[in-house]
Amino acid sequence: MKPNDLPSTPWVLARRAARMNPSVIREILKVTERPGITSFAGGLPSPTTFPVAEFAAASAQVLHDDGAAALQYAASEGFGPLRERIAAMLPWPVDPAQVLVTTGSQQGLDLVAKVLLDPGSRVLVETPTYLGALQAFAPMEPEVVPVANDEHGVLASDLEAKASGARFLYLLPNFQNPTGRTMSAARRDELSQAAQRAGVPIVEDNPYGDLWFDQPPPAPLTARNPQGCIYLGSFSKVLAPGLRLGFLVAPPALYPKLLQAKQAADLHSPSFNQRMAHAVLQGDFLDRHVPRIRALYRSQRDAMLAALQREMAGLGVEWNKPDGGMFLWARLPRGLSALDLLPKAVDRGVAFVPGAAFYAGDAPDADALRTLRLSFVTATVPQIDAGIVALAAVIREARRP
Template sequence: MNLNDQPRPWQLARRAEAMNPSAIREILKVTERPGILNFAGGLPSPETFPVAAMHAACAAILGEGSSIAKPSLQYAASEGLPELREWVATEMGKQGATVSPDQVLITTGSQQGLDLIAKVLIDAGAPVMVETPTYLGALQAFTPMEPHIESVDSDGEGVLPEALRKQLAAMPERPRFMYLLPNFQNPTGRTMPEARREAVLAVCREFGLPVVEDNPYGELWFDQAPPRPLLARWPEGVIYLGSFSKILAPGLRLGYVIAPSALYPKLLQAKQAADLHTPGFNQRLVAEVIRDGFLDQHVPTIRTRYHAQRDAMVSALTRELGPTGATWTEPKGGMFIWVRLPEGLNAQALLPAAVDAGMAFVPGAPFYARDPDMRTLRLSFVTSTPEQIDRGMAALAQVIREALSR
């Protein structure tokens, strides 16, 4: 018998065939080479990790005589630690959103929240709407469910309301939801202002289009806090995602979903099927760290640090890339700057030369659901010193000049 005629022992599911590797994770492998200045990763600065506070919290949880030492190492409720759920509800109340702890589901990072939402809400062929461009990780979470992803025209303030209305009016089927990052968006860094939020939600209400609001960067504002969340404006029509990764430490893998009561049970069931519960020790660790208002002192130090790094990168871009004809955003918070190269250049094609010159970025194409702008790229400024930023932007400018000369 010809072995090539034998059936394969493993047959991949159709959804597995649709899965793709993260372009960012693949690029990060390149940045492990010695001497590469890494502006590609969406990693918080390790200098902001509250190691001493974590150490003290571990000692309090596991110390001799602790009443929570053994419970913290035991299986836990799928919904999450009650103290954390209450804390989330209280914090959302400060932003104008009325939230019950019973609406809060603690997740293993907010990325798991995207996965659960996709499993619960998306059928094969169902339409889903996203910004242009949008978060790559969301596209990765949605794609295995085989939706038809519709990308809505957007500008520097986010989704264009009239473009959204025109697309919805022409669609034969109502989309399952619209995915939005209103604050310091990944990848562009843009923030949706007050008037745009109201206008976009007015269209969503008009067509009965639910919204998934992802807000991992909202606390990382520089000069002024962003407008009220969408959840505060339309509580019955919005699912909200939050994270502790950017304000404490991403290695804890701790996030949360706030869902309308009618939807919560199905998200909980999907969570139970995925991992039973988010690690209980990590939840108790975070609850111990934040219970006495620690974040009120800690988060402003992150804002100050990132603000200075943003300023350093904008200054370097102005000096180095400005003369080439490139343009870029100037975010009011968050971690990213979005660059558009001069006409005729392709960021993906430019990446190998940039790496050879000693720096790495993320090409913009993977952030588009369709029709990518090949001139775009994303830079992260939060893990580099001003001196490293200066060297990296000088290297990028030289690569651009050489490409233009060809």
């Protein structure tokens, strides 16, 4: 019998598989691989910030000193000395036993979803919110409810109005993806108190908090109520995303179930990578390294702001000024759609992410369709200038009757 004569296998997909969708950003990144495209689309850190020499030295050191253990299976909780280092880095008292090393902070979102969500469970999210979180939650079939925001962050009054039955509130208070906004200290106090009154735990995602430009962001919400929060962090933005190393900090009562979910997912995050990261983090490395990242990203943000001010004059485009991170949020004039504009922009050699992908719920409204996310950290200043010129030309052409 030839292979083509074999009967087809009747694969039946689980119901949750129907809730899995491709990342809009990953699909757009395929387009940006074309030669000549200036990409403001990806949330990728600048590769010029990767400490390659330090990791080369750390790799040799780890293999020389303890190569067998580094290449062996290891504890699911993570490499003990790295967990201790993470706990010491956090701005509130943390027991290393509460730290779980994850395969990127994205895995932390997946573990939280598996442990805390049932079909129909209510999850509260910012408006807009991180697309990767929506993807992580979706297979668990929750009811995702957007909570209103202003420039200072989530509105406590709307949180309380929607709190009934909510399993948790998910948010990124520092240099948020996609908007770049930062939640004020006063709003953090207000929101933390409102969440405690309403009995809503908080899942606080903080991959960008070290990337501030002028001053550090306020203390985490988790520091205000450690027993009512899960805190997610990442080494992708300050070391390198290819390590796939993140972490979560969980209350002792919740930690064992998150650990069991981790064991079922991948046994443990790469032992070798954990040991290399620990070796690189010794001493004052981050104190020397991270300020260089901040200076680079600030110069690129300033270049994009200047180009927008220059090229978008009179076009009715609005944008914000992020105090850190990697993203800037813009809004087109009424009547235009970022989704419709994207293919025309790509034809002119520039790409961005339409903002509609970051809104939870049903079809995005007209205001959401006008929004777009611009990442300023992987393009050079000349590329930023040329890309904004091209984007302005596309908008100008779209506004013509």
